[in-house]
Amino acid sequence: MKVLLRAATVYNPQSEFHLQQQNILIENGTITYIGPDELEADKVITADGLSVSAGWVDMHAYAGEPGLEYKEDLESLAAAAAAGGFTQVLLLPNTEPVVQTKGAINFIKNRSHTLPVTLLPAAAVTVDAQGKDLTEMIDLHQSGAVAFTDGTHPLQGADVILKALQYLQPFNGLLMNRPEHTRLTESGQMHEGEASTRLGMKGIPSLAEEVTVTRDLQLLRYAGGKIHFSLISTAATIEAIRKAKAEGLQVTCDMASFQTAFTDETLEPFDTNYKVKPPFRSAADAAAIKEGLQDGTIDALVSAHMPQDVEAKKLEFDLAEFGITNLETAFAVANTTLELPLELLIEKFTTGPRRILGLPEARMAVGEAANLTIFAPNQTWTPEADKSKSRSHNSPFFGRELKGRVLGTIHSGQLVLNDSF
Structure with a gap:
């Protein structure tokens, strides 16, 4: 099949056509022409502001399969990811059972072969993600684990983190941790501040994140290796990581693309679709x-996609589960709220994640396999729950106008176009 992207602006610093408007022909999954000529194709894609970049990579998404498929299975996650412009997605290991065996890694890899999105398995650092005994990380790495994290369970023990950093160094493995001191956040519902006091809710203090980052950086200085902080949210955390990078430590971090969409003062009180961790x-x-x-x-923006079924969200605020669905809206929310130059925004979804995870760059050049995201950055749209590809619909963005539409993806020889295109 021949697909022509007509007059598309290229966002790919690795390409000689970066920031140029070109016609791009893809034949059977391979880029065969980039230039000004108008060529024949089976499918011609054109739109106002048509843009194309290397396929977007998400470093933080949750699927319930196996065990919790009613929240999200791998097929629905892949469909939502493709609709959101992602061609590769790192999955958290917090399924039932936890992803901590060769069989679990191979299950995810094999399912990827039939999906429009490559699923990247992250394996647990500790057995059953309980924060105690280390998993067989060398074997898991050899089986295809891309990174190691306990996912939704932040690592608490300094001894565990120290051992993990040392254990991962021989194969340059990546340790990922969501920084949260769980004893300080126990029963917390939203950011600790004036708004939480006014609403009578127990707060989640910034300190819980900041003391964990400070501790982990000290362990990194001592042990060496590299660490990645997931979903950072506070000013002091950012400053600590900034200083650590200047010092030469191998530290990277990401944030949820929706983190600045609301603040503790602007969220809808008691609406559980605004209940996330870390909080606004x-x-x-x-x-x-x-x-x-x-x-x-x-370094990167992530979806922080955390699907929850109705029974987990349609409760009193203090009883409801944390998390929102965001694979389909991750780019649009960031493009609408972060006030970043588009070139830099795309970098946070492409170059940044690939560098952190050690993935090869997706270069837009003749002869290269097409791993592309097609989008229109200035087009507006309104996400609707009944059109969502996800099995769960816990999102505060339904019914809100957003700027930046994903038109489709081309990956592994598959063209996926959004229904609205």
Whole structure:
């Protein structure tokens, strides 16, 4: 099949056509022409502001399969990811059972072969993600685990993190941790501040994130290796990571693309679709996040896709589960709220994640396999629950106008176009 992208602006620093408007022909999954000529094709894609980049990579998404398929199975996650412009997605290991065996890794890899999105398995650091005994990380790495994390269970023990850093070094493995001191966040519902006091909710203090980052960086200085912090949210965290990078430590971090969409003062009180962890923080934290993205302290943007069924969300706020669905809206939310130059925004979904995970760059050049995301950055649209590809619909963005539409993806020889295109 021949697919022509007509007059598409290229966002790919590895390509000689970066920031140029070109016609791009893809034949049977391979780029065969980039230039000004108008060529024949079976499918011609054209749109106002048509843009194309290397396929987007998400570093933080949750699928319930196996064990919790009613929240999200691998097929529905892949469909939502493709609709959101992602061609590769790192999966958290918190399924039932936990992803901690060769069989579990191979199950995810084999399922990827029939899906429009490559699923990248992350394996647990500790057995059953309980924070105690280390898993067989060398064997899991050899089986295809891309990174190691306990996912939704932040690592608490300094001894465990120290051993993991040392254990991973022989094969340059990546340790990922969501920084949260769980004893400080116990029963917390939203950011600790004036708004939480006014609403009578137990707060989640910034300190819980910041002391964990400080500790983990000290362990990194001692043990060596590399660490990645998932879903950072506070000004002090960003400053600590900024200093650590300047010091030469191998540290990277990401943030949820929706983290600055609301603050603790602007979220809808008691609406459980706004209940996320880390929580929506203060306006000062949001400003620090934008600065951290601009200066490169924050390496990547992620969906933080956490599907929850109706029974987990349609409850009193303090009983409801944390998390929102965001694979389909990750780019649009970031494009609408972060005020970043488009070139830099795309970098946070492409170059940044690939560098952190050790994935090869997707270069747009003749003869290269097409791993592409097709989008229109200035087009507006309104996400609707009944059109979502996800099995769960816990999102505060349904019914809100967003700027930036994904038109489709081309990956592994498959063209996926959004229904609305």
